[in-house]
Amino acid sequence: MLQAIMTQPGTIEFREVPIPEVKSNQIKIKIKRIGVCGSDVHVNHGKHPYTSYPVVQGHEISAEVVEIGSDVKHVAIGDKVTIQPQVVCGKCYPCTHGMYNDCEELKVMGFQTTGMASEYFVVDANKAIALPEGMSWEQGAFIEPLAVAVHAVRRAGDIKGKRVLVLGGGPIGNLVSQTAKAMGAEAVLISELSPYRLEVARRCGIKTVDAQNEDLLEAIYQHFGADKADYIFECIGINPTMKQAIDYARKGSTIVVVGVFADLGAINMGFVQDHELSLVGSAMYREEDYIKAIELVKEQRIEVDLLVTHRVKFGDYAEAYKIIDEQKDKAMKVIIEMEE
Structure with a gap:
């Protein structure tokens, strides 16, 4: 089978490699679509702190089951699936208490272990999540990032009837905004610099504030009133927006940190203490988040x-990163299309 291997930052090579044999508890899947995410881009730039090279990427996928092991009962040949990409120890405190997304020895396919950027992939059957027959392959590849958003919203708590501010209008920020609205938030406002991403958010039914030309605090009062936001989601992973989240929160607000920070955070802990703010981290997802996303x-x-702003063929994998680097904020989600 053909496999895309990132041999070093910015370099992808295609190699013919054997398809692993399917063990009794495993399945073989034919990859249909692969989404490129922000963490993949960090790897392409050589800036992901927990990824070494060579590495096979690909963790946002949809696929068809083409072979099953002798002990597999809940998955059948022909099923549409997506895959939970976490590889966990199953023994640590988080794993034994239902929090395997926080495994002490967590590895993620495409980063610390082999990802799914290949024509076929063999994986433990318990990683597979069934997709409805009517769901497109492209929609199926969105379930993983949407599960990130679902998990983040659930980390906030009961969001029904609440006012929600989302900082960052990229794919994750957009999906967090939509998820909050879908799960019962009274009002959702997304703050973003990019005119293109603001327009996409509006087309998705989300109210927006142009962070480049509007005052965010004034917009918060305008949309939410004097009580401001109940929940604030930081979906970028940079100090300026983390500072905004803390500075513009009302006393007693909850701030959910969704963005992945490359630099050490520099935040006003005085405000956190004096305003009784709740800082909540959100890391990846669990199976129930996939089910809700579906x-x-x-x-x-x-x-x-x-x-979805761009689509490229599997053989042009490197082009996806070129598009993201050159188009920047106008490249919301790039999808890798496999040969049918």
């Missing part, structure tokens, strides 16, 4: 198609 797409409560 439900939201199936019920058409989340718009994912508008987030």
Whole structure:
């Protein structure tokens, strides 16, 4: 089978490699679509702190099951699936208490272990999540990032009837905004610099504030009133927006940190203490988040198609990163299309 290998930052080579044999508890899947995410871009730039080279990327996928092991009962040949990419120890405190996304020895396919950027992939059957027959392959590749958003919203707590501010209008910020709205938030406001991403957010039914030309604090009062936001989601991973989240929170607000920070955070802990703010981290997802994400797409409560800005063939994998680097904020989600 053909496999895309990033041999060093910015360099992808294609190699013919044997397809692993399917063990009794495993399945073989034919990859259909692969989404490129921000963490993949960090790897391409050589700036991901926990990834070494060579590495096979690919963790946002949809696929068809083409072979099953003798002990596999819940997955059948021909099923549409996506895959949970976490590889966990199963023994540490988080794993034994239902929090395997926080495994002490966590590895993620495409970063610390082999990802799915290949024509076929063999994986433990318990990693597979069934997709509805009517869901497109492209929508199926969105379930992983949408599960990130679902998990983040659940980390906030009961969001029904609450006012939500999202900082960052990239794919994750957009999906967090849509998920909060779909799960019952009274009002959702997204703050973003890019005119293009603001327009996409509006087309997805989310109210926006142009952070480049509007005063964010004034916009918060305008949309939420004097009580400001109940929940603030930081979805970029940079100090300026983390500072905004803390400075503009009302006393007693909850701030959910979704963005991945490359630099050490420099935040006003005085405000956190004096204002009784709750700082909550959100890391990846669990199976129940996948199930909810699938439900939201199936019920058409989340718009994912508008987030796809570019599509490239598997053989042009490197072109995806070129598009992202050159188009920047106008490249919301780039999808790798496999040969049918």
